[in-house]
Amino acid sequence: MEVNRLLPIGTVIRLKEGKKRLMIFGIKQLDGEDEKIEYDYAGVIYPEGNIGLKSQFLFNHEDIEQVYFRGYVDIERQRFIKKLAMVIKNQEEQQEQQEQQEQQEKDVV
Template sequence: MEKYLPIGSVVQLKSGTKRIMIYGRKQQQLKSDQIWDYIACLYPEGNINEEYMFLFNHDQIEKIYFIGFQDEEELAFQKEHFE
């Protein structure tokens, strides 16, 4: 698996009890300036508010339930930004 999963991918984190859906990649945390691989929201609820936004890195993923949509635009984006 490539390092960055596409938007819409549904995963469960190693420390998690609920699935989450990725909606952003290479995210900078405002308070610390730390760069995280992903930002996600609860699945299936979606983006509720900032208390339910999850920043995490690829190595924290326990299980991948669904890999998000991939087309030519996504593949070109990954090649340009993540390789």
């Protein structure tokens, strides 16, 4: 998903087939058990908030059924999103270069 389409923290949503609403409190989160898996969002149940690990959920944008409230956006968030987009672009370029190098090494063998 494009970084500039990510919902801001504070956004209240309901997931597809979800019963409780969630409030987004983080974006671009890594899975604690497998850091190769990245999710668009981390959320906590709403209105209770963070009442322990069992109340925290990782999910992707396509998992969202409905947006009830869009979180706060200001110039600071806009700058953050621009920086995040650059970091992700650099990571993707590095990954692509690494894959090309590995393929070249395989071709030599």
